[in-house]
Amino acid sequence: MKPSPTDISDLIETIRTFVDETPDWMESDKYIARLGVAYHILTTISDPDMVTDEEYEFIIAIHNTIKERNAQ
Numbered sequence: 001m002k003p004s005p006t007d008i009s010d011l012i013e014t015i016r017t018f019v020d021e022t023p024d025w026m027e028s029d030k031y032i033a034r035l036g037v038a039y040h041i042l043t044t045i046s047d048p049d050m051v052t053d054e055e056y057e058f059i060i061a062i063h064n065t066i067k068e069r070n071a072q
Contacts, residue, residue, distance in 0.1 A: 008046045012055045
């Protein structure tokens with residue numbers, strides 16, 4: 001059973017809070033790894049149609065930042 005869109009939104013809000021409170025997250029291997037795990041969990045338990053366009057864009061931006069950072 002998949003979580004509800006509300007549960008998914010709560011998880012995204014937790015990620016957003018972390019990013020807002022840790023503006024240098026993209027400079028830290030530990031934080032990149034932590035957000036990578038959060039991204040993986042989120043994409044495993046949900047589908048894009050379970051989130052708003054804004055939430056989707058936010059998560060994709062996190063994913064792209066992680067990809068760019070790991071490519072360095």
